[in-house]
Amino acid sequence: MSRIVFVLMMSLLVSLAFGQSQPESLPLMPMPARVQTGAGWLVIDSSFSVGTRGPNEQELQPALELFLNHLRRQMAMPPQDMKVSTNSPAQLVVHAEHGRKDVQELGEDESYSLEVTATGATLNAETPIGVMRGLETFLQLVQITPQGFVVPAVRIHDQPRFPWRGLMIDVGRHFIPLDVLKRNLDGMAALKLNVFHWHLSENQGFRVESKQFPKLQEMGSDGLYYTHAEVRELIEYARERGIRVVPEFDMPGHSTAWFVGYPELASAPGPYQIERKWGIFDPAMDPTEERTYKFLDKFIGEMAALFPDRYFHIGGDEVNGKQWDANPKIQAFRRAHGLKSNQDLQAYFNTRVQKIVSKHGKIMIGWDEVLRPDLPKDVVIQSWRGQDSLAAASKQGFRGLLSFGYYLDLMWPASRHYAVDPMSDNAANLAPEEKQRILGGEACMWSEYVSPENIDSRVWPRMAVIAERLWSAQDVQDVNSMYTRLDATSRWLDWLGLTHNSSYDPMLRRIAGSDRIKPLRTLADVVEPVKDYTREETAPVEPTSLLPLNRFVDATRPESETARRFGILVEAIASGKADDSARREAREWLVRWQNNDAALQPVEAQSFLLKEVVPLSHNLSQVSAIGLQALDSLQRGDRPGKEMVTTQLSTLQSAEQQRAQLLLMIVPSVRKLVEASAGETSSVH
Amino acid sequence: MSRIVFVLMMSLLVSLAFGQSQPESLPLMPMPARVQTGAGWLVIDSSFSVGTRGPNEQELQPALELFLNHLRRQMAMPPQDMKVSTNSPAQLVVHAEHGRKDVQELGEDESYSLEVTATGATLNAETPIGVMRGLETFLQLVQITPQGFVVPAVRIHDQPRFPWRGLMIDVGRHFIPLDVLKRNLDGMAALKLNVFHWHLSENQGFRVESKQFPKLQEMGSDGLYYTHAEVRELIEYARERGIRVVPEFDMPGHSTAWFVGYPELASAPGPYQIERKWGIFDPAMDPTEERTYKFLDKFIGEMAALFPDRYFHIGGDEVNGKQWDANPKIQAFRRAHGLKSNQDLQAYFNTRVQKIVSKHGKIMIGWDEVLRPDLPKDVVIQSWRGQDSLAAASKQGFRGLLSFGYYLDLMWPASRHYAVDPMSDNAANLAPEEKQRILGGEACMWSEYVSPENIDSRVWPRMAVIAERLWSAQDVQDVNSMYTRLDATSRWLDWLGLTHNSSYDPMLRRIAGSDRIKPLRTLADVVEPVKDYTREETAPVEPTSLLPLNRFVDATRPESETARRFGILVEAIASGKADDSARREAREWLVRWQNNDAALQPVEAQSFLLKEVVPLSHNLSQVSAIGLQALDSLQRGDRPGKEMVTTQLSTLQSAEQQRAQLLLMIVPSVRKLVEASAGETSSVH
Numbered sequence A, B: 001m002s003r004i005v006f007v008l009m010m011s012l013l014v015s016l017a018f019g020q021s022q023p024e025s026l027p028l029m030p031m032p033a034r035v036q037t038g039a040g041w042l043v044i045d046s047s048f049s050v051g052t053r054g055p056n057e058q059e060l061q062p063a064l065e066l067f068l069n070h071l072r073r074q075m076a077m078p079p080q081d082m083k084v085s086t087n088s089p090a091q092l093v094v095h096a097e098h099g100r101k102d103v104q105e106l107g108e109d110e111s112y113s114l115e116v117t118a119t120g121a122t123l124n125a126e127t128p129i130g131v132m133r134g135l136e137t138f139l140q141l142v143q144i145t146p147q148g149f150v151v152p153a154v155r156i157h158d159q160p161r162f163p164w165r166g167l168m169i170d171v172g173r174h175f176i177p178l179d180v181l182k183r184n185l186d187g188m189a190a191l192k193l194n195v196f197h198w199h200l201s202e203n204q205g206f207r208v209e210s211k212q213f214p215k216l217q218e219m220g221s222d223g224l225y226y227t228h229a230e231v232r233e234l235i236e237y238a239r240e241r242g243i244r245v246v247p248e249f250d251m252p253g254h255s256t257a258w259f260v261g262y263p264e265l266a267s268a269p270g271p272y273q274i275e276r277k278w279g280i281f282d283p284a285m286d287p288t289e290e291r292t293y294k295f296l297d298k299f300i301g302e303m304a305a306l307f308p309d310r311y312f313h314i315g316g317d318e319v320n321g322k323q324w325d326a327n328p329k330i331q332a333f334r335r336a337h338g339l340k341s342n343q344d345l346q347a348y349f350n351t352r353v354q355k356i357v358s359k360h361g362k363i364m365i366g367w368d369e370v371l372r373p374d375l376p377k378d379v380v381i382q383s384w385r386g387q388d389s390l391a392a393a394s395k396q397g398f399r400g401l402l403s404f405g406y407y408l409d410l411m412w413p414a415s416r417h418y419a420v421d422p423m424s425d426n427a428a429n430l431a432p433e434e435k436q437r438i439l440g441g442e443a444c445m446w447s448e449y450v451s452p453e454n455i456d457s458r459v460w461p462r463m464a465v466i467a468e469r470l471w472s473a474q475d476v477q478d479v480n481s482m483y484t485r486l487d488a489t490s491r492w493l494d495w496l497g498l499t500h501n502s503s504y505d506p507m508l509r510r511i512a513g514s515d516r517i518k519p520l521r522t523l524a525d526v527v528e529p530v531k532d533y534t535r536e537e538t539a540p541v542e543p544t545s546l547l548p549l550n551r552f553v554d555a556t557r558p559e560s561e562t563a564r565r566f567g568i569l570v571e572a573i574a575s576g577k578a579d580d581s582a583r584r585e586a587r588e589w590l591v592r593w594q595n596n597d598a599a600l601q602p603v604e605a606q607s608f609l610l611k612e613v614v615p616l617s618h619n620l621s622q623v624s625a626i627g628l629q630a631l632d633s634l635q636r637g638d639r640p641g642k643e644m645v646t647t648q649l650s651t652l653q654s655a656e657q658q659r660a661q662l663l664l665m666i667v668p669s670v671r672k673l674v675e676a677s678a679g680e681t682s683s684v685h
Helices: A003-017 A057-075 A126-142 A179-191 A215-220 A228-239 A256-261 A289-308 A322-326 A329-338 A342-359 A387-395 A414-418 A424-429 A430-435 A455-459 A463-471 A479-496 A506-514 A516-526 A561-574 A580-604 A608-636 A641-656 A667-677 B001-018 B057-075 B130-142 B178-190 B215-220 B228-240 B256-261 B290-306 B322-326 B330-337 B340-358 B385-396 B414-418 B425-431 B455-459 B463-471 B479-494 B504-512 B520-526 B561-574 B580-604 B609-636 B643-657 B667-678
Strands: A032-044 A051-053 A084-085 A092-096 A111-115 A122-126 A141-144 A147-158 A164-170 A193-200 A244-248 A310-311 A362-365 A380-383 A398-404 A438-445 A527-529 A660-663 B034-042 B049-050 B083-085 B092-096 B111-115 B120-125 B143-145 B148-158 B166-169 B195-197 B245-246 B312-313 B363-367 B378-384 B401-404 B436-446 B527-529 B662-664
Touching: A003 A289, A032 A111, A032 A362, A051 B120, A057 A126, A057 A479, A092 A111, A092 A126, A111 A126, A122 A126, A126 A147, A126 A179, A126 B414, A141 B504, A141 B609, A164 A179, A164 A455, A164 A463, A179 A228, A179 A329, A179 A362, A179 A455, A179 A479, A215 A256, A228 A289, A244 A310, A244 A342, A244 A438, A289 A310, A289 B455, A322 A342, A329 A342, A342 A362, A342 A561, A380 A387, A387 A398, A387 A424, A387 A430, A414 A463, A414 A479, A430 A438, A438 A455, A438 A463, A463 A479, A479 B504, A506 A516, A506 A608, A506 B143, A506 B479, A516 A580, A516 A608, A561 A580, A580 A608, A608 A660, A608 A667, A608 B143, A641 A667, A660 B463, B034 B111, B034 B643, B049 B057, B057 B083, B057 B092, B057 B130, B092 B130, B111 B130, B120 B130, B130 B148, B130 B178, B148 B643, B166 B178, B166 B455, B166 B463, B178 B195, B178 B228, B178 B455, B178 B463, B178 B479, B215 B256, B228 B245, B245 B643, B290 B312, B290 B340, B290 B667, B322 B330, B322 B340, B322 B378, B322 B643, B330 B340, B330 B479, B378 B385, B385 B401, B385 B425, B414 B479, B436 B455, B436 B463, B504 B609, B520 B580, B520 B609, B561 B580, B561 B667, B609 B643, B609 B667, B643 B667
Parallel strands: A051 A084, A051 A092, A092 A122, A164 A193, A164 A438, A193 A244, A310 A362, A362 A380, A380 A398, A398 A438, B049 B083, B049 B092, B092 B120, B166 B195, B166 B436, B195 B245, B312 B363, B363 B378, B378 B401, B401 B436
Antiparallel strands: A032 A147, A111 A122, A111 A147, A141 A147, A527 A660, B034 B148, B111 B120, B111 B148, B143 B148, B527 B662
16 A cells, blocks of 8 residues: 555544534633544543654743643642653654744744544644643543543644733732732633733832832832742743733823822822822823933833833823823923824823833833824734724724723623624724734723732633633634533633632631621622622722722622523523423522522621621512512413512612622513513513 | 729729630630630721830731731731831730740740730730730631621630640652642641641652752652752741741651662662552661761751751651561671660661761650660650550650641541540659650641642641640530531631632532532532541552542541531430421431432443442432431331331441442431431430
């Protein structure tokens, strides 16, 4: 048999073994570009080894060790088991065509191919970063079966849709310690994200050591900042995971913390204090003084050396201009330079800063506000305004990143983030080369209401669906599949040490002051924090950075999985498609919720943190009672009186209002039941 | 009013405000020597501050910062809140009469007085270590109330019963990373333990870097060892918590890992490999060669410099003598030196080693076997044999530590450890000065079956009751009070990052391969791993250090809290003292358990790790069915037929046998129900 015929026959055999059957049944997130499932599986046990093929062995070593560490943790293998094999053949053979660059760049090839059969697996990629992505896919495929831990036979060809897939964490408003950032980087790597955007300065805190201007951290941080050594440690940690680190120093606004140590930078005389409240504040750098630029030149020079990434974020958002308006010298400057508005003045500032950034070898990024046609075209616009703003920037030749729709602090459900696509609205109509300029996006974790204790639960698991949106093909849109895989992903992230699941009960126990948290958890499971900026608007006392985040709203999750599942049951019932078991399950839930208030009352009486929860708990019982009545009517087939329905709907309307800054997420479903029982099926879809 | 009259009146007023009422209702563990509760409470909020009075301010600073960190974590306060006050008056004023020694010593004064009123608190101690102990008491007193976080008014005078209260962790058989040790040191400090005994070498691994003999760690550790820097880091971490670190290098036995790099130390020619199995092995150092002592002199010199504590543990246990018997040269040496037995030969070795240890400024500790009357009297005997052995040593003038009864790897319930007192048996009859020589005790965490993932659940919370036995007065014996306070302590330890609670569900989820672990947890909640050394005897495959610890037995807890509570219900029912609600609760449990097997079966079919659990789950249902029948009989007041009872008891006897190395802990209670239903109340007490 000639070699060619043999190869052809082999590839035919392999093709027969792999089909396109149900890749969505695999717990993969983000969904790879192409997945073919096969027959059989590769057993993973203590004899498992991973080895390299080709020239870049040395460079791949850290990634393979990291991979084995994760694999061992998933399976509880001792550290002596499962080796990186150097000479002997390995079960997983890894190959990278090229070596690694000293500093990871935007747009490096992240593609990989992974093929798993019953006898072994191969992972091929152009770059070590592609290998990292493929190893994460392999880890997600490991599952327990009657035969042991296995990876199912599969053939995957994968590459990202966008080259910039990021998470921004604001460590200014609340300081987030290095170890918390590290575990979030682990989560990012697991979801194939590749940019950590480190929002390092805010009115409420300046978080990096500056050796040039030590009063920045000494007076502007409450002692809560990262040393140079820590910054380097985090950058190296990120690099080992294929993640770039882009620093942001917000200017000329959002900069009160700078002025505590250096009031001469501001546009009004000091002294300044670290800001404790939230919002947009007046202090802004003085764009008319040369000393401002001298300071920034030295400062940016120092930071440009500390942060190796090519990109450097200068913020540039939300300058209200009040200090500029109030300063006659600045007004005179504006007139003298023909700057018609404060926007023009800020543009002047940005142009000066851009030159400094560029001089230090970096490319500038800024929020929407920095966009002016006369800026150099390499500037990147990060848009909190939306796809139209991005499209407009792209038409002017600027590259852009979408963050609108990806604000994790707004407490949206995963499905809503999932629906946001960087290429929608006006961006959908761009010419191909204009589309190229849309680099991807970044989720933003603004930190008014996050602490080291609950930040993971605000980022995860919802971050995973944004990661999928930015990595997977645009037509990966099935919300049911997404939620099924998200559930697996969320539990899987536990192995990385993320605390989004594990911190829930301890926080509830603190609030209850005891172990007996069952009724409290029943309530917590069906509520969500208020959305968008309602938390500001409904705050019982003015929130500050010094207030403890130990309230019920801080412990509850952004999205109620229980309410979502209940909603699916109700959809089926209201549309007449439910079976007995679905009706029984819905009833059991409602009965439990109806009885919950009585169970919770003794706990409520024990804790000052539960006082505000009393009306919410009461509402859950009342709403559930209404749901049970509607369910009864539906099952008996009789229609409730019109008056009764009116009363019920009015109670529901009231129960839909926030209590303790929380929303009772079963109300819309119960309304659906009431409407269905009243025969108003028009609203049921 | 004269000053004396005023002081008298004030102390009268304070006395009136404090009573002896129910100190056991406070969640304190170990119970302090003297507790008087008062009226009212001190509110702890963000304005709380702690300050020092007197000369040792600087030295107390780290302890106060650590205290505030814990307090902030308990209450979820931001790091900017709650300060160490330097000039202004503080709410908690701390005073230490003396400063701290460079190296913490055995027997330093750990007493403290803590007084809390509605307006403030004072903590007075002789030493900074006493202050640390008092601060831990303060933290345990913090509770949530309708008025906020408070500490109840209380007056406490406290000091330990024994000066040596330790935990030994064996990092030889399974390597335990530094961060895991650190969180266990946090737990130790919370329980006022003061010695971390670091068992650093074993047949299965040599765990410290030696610069003198680098092949020790290079060839004897699988790369799993602590560098000098890490050792120093841990010692400093312990010191900040008032904990001494005593290293143990086990010799002349338990030393195979040494011989991998240095076979010339052994009594038989090599080569040697790291031992993977468990047990007592033949290899032992050659006590007849001068090069052995030269090696040990250099090695102990190096380690004596690295570990500042005055005490140095040389192990000395379990030498089986086989290598010595087989070596003609060693036999000849024995004859030439008139050493009648291998015990005599080991005594010769110990005497030589003791001189080396002493030369390097240290006091030797060894296990029972090292005890020989001719050793210097400063040698300390650690007894795994028991109080009689301790008493004998004490009569010979040696000091001793009890570890018999405190072996955490034997999986005893807390109550059984709690009942072990160093001063019982022959030790109770010692003369006062002989009693003085019994320094205290140490719990031992031998690590055949612990990994970084489950070690916390093997140490905690049971360690806490041993800590109470060694700190509190001998007459603190109330088991109910102990379990109530242990429950609170266990949850409280979560805040220190210990994973004994949080690792439970993730381990069950790994085994189930899914989130749906409710029936698996129901089963896990009522079983316990087999006791003593039964795990060796019943092992399905020969256990080694390379086997993953991911079985059901590795995830379950040493003591079933559910079974214990069920036992209390059954006691009440069988003795006719139960009310309706107790009977209902017992019935609900039994029904749930009876139905559990059916719920678990679909999960069992998914995972190879659940195959061995099938019969255990089946037994739970069967046993529960018998319990329900007995409960029915008792409630109806009819007696079941004799044959039926015989069948039931025989089924229970079979169900009492281990399955999957686990015991079904409700069986004794169900037998009690059956016997009660049959009218055999004699066995009911």
